[in-house]
Amino acid sequence: MPETEPASDQRLYFLLQRAAHQLRTTADRRCLAASGVTTAQLGALFAVHDRPGITQQQLARTLGLRESAVTALAARLVKAGLVTKGAHPREHRAVVLELTAAGSAALRAAQPEIDRFNGELRALLGDQGFARTASALDRLAHWEP
Template identity: 30%
Template sequence: MGDIGLTEEVQQLFAVVEANFRGHLGYLLKHAQLRMAELSEEALAPYGINGRELAVLLVLAGHEPASQHQAAQRLGIDRTTMVALLDTLESKGLVSRHPHPHDRRRNVVEVTEAGRDTLRPATVASDEAERKFLAPLNSQAAQHLRDALQYIVTGPGSETSTF
């Protein structure tokens, strides 16, 4: 832990806590996710979006036109979060929403031309961030990690269905 103005005693306490949790799966997953998020944020910054917004664009581009509800289900997020993400993407001109032609209770969401122009290079940048994240592993270990996580997320006993 770098020097951020903490007393030596507090820094030592943090070191002990970190050492005690280092082998725990929850700790490892959290810190791996934080590292991946850091790399993704850095990679996506030039495109004015974050990882969650990229995920929405990817889901919408693959299933257009989609209702807000369908997109939220595919992402495994709640309605309120989806509305907030779409509000942000719409304010950036990357998606558009309009009433469903046959069901006025539903909104149809589509990726705009600007959204598609952003999606292509942002996806490449995100893929590069993932490569950086996995760089300490050889290709076989990286694939094993992907496979194991995919199985945990979507395999028997998983309660959620995400993309």
């Protein structure tokens, strides 16, 4: 009789989904309390911080989102005063995003909570487990079957 894999190995996708949901809801709650922004908004703010003048199309690629989703996300960030939209200097249809002082302040306010959250994950997984998990998730995020 062939050996079967443990049930958890057969349900990897389900476990990844559950883990992602748990992590996202916990991180969102903490980041909202610390800085007033969600993890999705923080991801966009970090991308704009790292690449001032990023276009919405580039932001969509960076975040792995559809452009329509980034359009809505950018509109919420502009409405909250965290980023500004401007005309691209060479492409008349493109929109560029810049971080405002309030956006920079939100990133600074969230950083201690992000560090604390990562510290808790490192304690849960161990240093090697944390690094191996991060590496594996990065490979999965860029996997092209």
